Amino acid sequence: MPPDAVGGAARDSAHPLLAVDGVTLQYKTREHLVTATYRVSFKVYSGDRFVLLGPSGCGKSTLLKGVGGFMRPVEGRITLKGHSIERPGPDRMMVFQEFDQLLPWKTVKQNITFPMLVSGRCDRAEAEQRARSYIDKVNLTKFSDVYPHMLSGGMKQRVAIARAMAMGADILLMDEPFAALDALTRRKMQEELLQLWDDVRFTMLFVTHSIEEAIIVGSRILVMSPHPGQVKAELNAHQFGHDNLGGEGFQALHGRIHNMLFAERIEEERARHG
Ligand SMILES: Nc1ncnc2c1ncn2[C@@H]1O[C@H](COP(=O)(O)OP(=O)(O)OP(=O)(O)O)[C@@H](O)[C@H]1O
Ligand SMILES: [Mg+2]
Known part of the structure; x- marks a missing residue:
């Protein structure tokens, strides 16, 4: 498959399948108010393999709960085919681990x-x-x-x-479906998922905190900042199979995302060591 085939011709940019627009999601406990995501926006188009990538606690699972209709935003809007998501529905299905x-x-x-x-x-x-x-x-x-x-x-x-x-x-929601698998099985499942996507072209919203997995699985990657989760960047990823793992393109993208995720920490280190 040519690298840019993903979503390309079929994409109708005026009509995203899923639109997350300025979404803040909070948990209210008796003592605390936890802001899990802060004004997050992204659009998923039909056929996207859209990945939410970010460190633990940045609100990836919470965003899936929002899209799933299990949580309502305190600010912003989540729409599927232009309609506000109010509750869970069969048009958004969670696909759990095998x-x-x-x-x-x-x-x-x-x-x-x-x-x-x-x-x-x-x-x-x-x-x-x-x-x-x-x-x-x-x-x-x-x-x-x-x-x-x-x-x-x-x-x-x-x-x-x-x-x-x-x-x-219309969209499959996958929250770290391969996290508990050993490395080899995980690779195999990623390959199988891509193969199936090649055959069927479904749309998925896939959560991971592995940069490598995001690049392998994703056609588009939303990089999120640590808690409370905000959007750091949105990137297009070509389809890298495991064969390309050591390749230049893969390494360059990996390095870029790594720097984004760890930029603050690297800056701090630099400042500390002069
Ligand atoms: N039920 C809850 N009640 C209160 N706070 C919660 C609840 N669930 C999650 N949080 C908080 O919301 C924030 C986002 O959590 P979330 O589970 O969405 O993160 P995540 O990105 O999926 O992390 P991980 O990669 O570890 O799965 C965290 O600070 C977490 O402590
Ligand atoms: Mg999670």
Whole structure:
């Protein structure tokens, strides 16, 4: 895929899929008022692999809660297709880590039809038809009647994404889905995710605090400052596979983001040591 194909021609800059506009999110506890994000703005377009990157506590998960409709901004607005987000909905689906997201006693197809049926979103015939179509899209046709324990991590991830899309998700929300995995498995899951994106072109909002993961997974990266989270910069990332990890482009972007994230600390050090 050419590096600039991401979102390019299909992008309608007047109509972002998701717009986060000057959003401040706070937690109120009995003693404290915690400002988790301060006036954060970004736009996600259809087909973006949009990454929120920043240090622990900068409000990445809180932003996902805002987009998910679990928290209301105290300032600013979050809109999906131009409509204010007021509550959770099937148009924004959280995709969790592989282990806890599939029901082990249901087959691949049943895992995908189940939420459509329980939510009353469609009748059985339609649910089955949608499930079949998304199972084909994610290349699991042969595994339709198999139980999750017989699938690899990457295949489970594909089932979870197919399930979210069959429910009608416009955007997939992923909060550090690979954080608990060992380095090799993590790489494999990142590659699988990119491969699936190449095949299906879904839109995702992906949270990580790993610069490397942000560059591998992201087509656009929002770099956030430490608590309370503000936007430091927004960058375009070309698609770097693991093959390019040592390459110049990758290293340059990595260095640039590293400097951004640690700029204040580096300045402090410099000042201290004259
Ligand atoms: N339920 C809560 N009540 C009060 N404060 C909270 C709550 N959840 C998070 N916070 C605070 O809000 C800020 C942002 O937290 P958040 O979990 O969004 O950070 P994060 O960027 O996802 O961090 P990490 O990378 O560690 O997951 C932090 O200061 C955190 O302590
Ligand atoms: Mg978090």
